[in-house]
Amino acid sequence: MxxxxxxxxxxxxxxxxxxxxxxSLINFIRSARLAVMSVTLMVGALTASAQAVPSPVAxxxxxxxxxxxxxxxxxxxxADIQAQGLGAATSAHAVENPYGLSALWAQGxxxxxxxxxxxxxxxxxxWCIIFVKLYEQxxxxxxxxxxxxxxxKAGSVQAGAQTLRNGSAFRYIAEQGLTASQHHEGTLVExxxxxxxxTMSIQRAVEKVQSRLQDGLAFLATVGSTAPFVGLFGTxxxxxxxxxxxxxxxxxxxxKVAGPVGEALIMTAIGLAVAVPAVMGYNWLIRRNKxxxxxxxxFSGDLHNVLIGAKR
Numbered sequence: 249m250x251x252x253x254x255x256x257x258x259x260x261x262x263x264x265x266x267x268x269x270x271x272s273l274i275n276f277i278r279s280a281r282l283a284v285m286s287v288t289l290m291v292g293a294l295t296a297s298a299q300a301v302p303s304p305v306a307x308x309x310x311x312x313x314x315x316x317x318x319x320x321x322x323x324x325x326x327a328d329i330q331a332q333g334l335g336a337a338t339s340a341h342a343v344e345n346p347y348g349l350s351a352l353w354a355q356g357x358x359x360x361x362x363x364x365x366x367x368x369x370x371x372x373x374x375w376c377i378i379f380v381k382l383y384e385q386x387x388x389x390x391x392x393x394x395x396x397x398x399x400x401k402a403g404s405v406q407a408g409a410q411t412l413r414n415g416s417a418f419r420y421i422a423e424q425g426l427t428a429s430q431h432h433e434g435t436l437v438e439x440x441x442x443x444x445x446x447t448m449s450i451q452r453a454v455e456k457v458q459s460r461l462q463d464g465l466a467f468l469a470t471v472g473s474t475a476p477f478v479g480l481f482g483t484x485x486x487x488x489x490x491x492x493x494x495x496x497x498x499x500x501x502x503x504k505v506a507g508p509v510g511e512a513l514i515m516t517a518i519g520l521a522v523a524v525p526a527v528m529g530y531n532w533l534i535r536r537n538k539x540x541x542x543x544x545x546x547f548s549g550d551l552h553n554v555l556i557g558a559k560r
Contacts, residue, residue: 357489363482363515370471370478371522377464378529384461385536391416392543399547405554417457421548424453429555446555450548457544461537465530472527479519486512 395418402408405426412419428449429442440448490509 359485360482360489360515363478363485364518367475367478367482367515367518367522370475371525374468374471374522374526374529377467378525378533381461381464381533382536385533385540388417388457388461388540389543391418392540392547394418395547400550405551417460417544418547421450421453421457421544422551425450425548425551425555443556447552450552450555454541454544454548458537458541461540465533465537468526468530468533472523472530475523475526476516476519479516479522482515482519483512486515 391413394416395412398411399408399418399422402411405422409419409422409426412422425446428446487509490512
């Protein structure tokens with residue numbers, strides 16, 4: 249029977265998993281970049297249309313004009329009527345809106361811009377992790393279905409492992425169990441009984457698979473717990489700047505207060521928009537991890553019984 253190097257098997261599993269995760273992340277970043285560009289163009293168009301506020305049209309002169317010194321009234325001339333029509337058509341010009349996101353970016357200082365950039369990066373990282381982990385979980389579930397169909401119909405554990413996809417978690421667990429059962433005698437671990445050594449080897453392989461599934465979830469938890477406070481910091485900083493500007497100007501009218509305070513409150517809304525998907529994605533991925541690991545543990549338990557029963 250051929251001898252397997254456990255380090256080579258583990259390296260194959262790690263290399264395959266890293267390669268798959270990297271390719272999926274690269275593909276997602278490319279699609280996300282195109283989506284962000286399209287959304288940016290749409291938002292820019294909507295912002296431009298929202299900023300185009302028509303100004304009130306000047307009322308046409310209704311008072312008759314004096315024709316001369318004799319006090320007679322004359323009807324409007326055709327040139328006057330044409331001039332009034334042109335003035336009404338050109339009076340609806342675009343007025344820049346000082347209370348939008350563009351004003352928030354243009355008028356904000358380096359602290360406000362840095363806070364906004366941090367929240368955007370947190371949102372992009374959260375969505376990348378969510379999609380990558382969903383892909384990895386689905387790949388593991390597909391491997392579990394393939395293992396249940398082909399592995400247990402083989403004549404031996406070694407033949408069953410050959411039917412599994414190279415680099416899959418289930419093949420990695422099967423090869424680790426085979427290696428533990430074949431290299432027990434004549435080594436330093438000979439003092440450990442075969443049952444305990446095989447159990448430990450399979451359990452370590454399962455824990456490694458579980459650790460791979462949990463990669464990135466800590467980032468989602470961090471974003472979900474800190475993004476609202478980052479947005480709140482931006483709001484407090486914006487309100488501070490607004491009050492400072494009001495104190496310098498000496499005017500507390502609504503037009504001096506509404507704009508800066510409204511822009512500051514947008515930061516809190518952005519923080520919540522970043523945190524909510526991260527928290528929901530974290531909880532959803534945790535539930536899916538639990539379902540996937542149940543299938544992994546069932547496979548490892550059955551494999552352990554087969555190996556201890558010397559059917560290999």
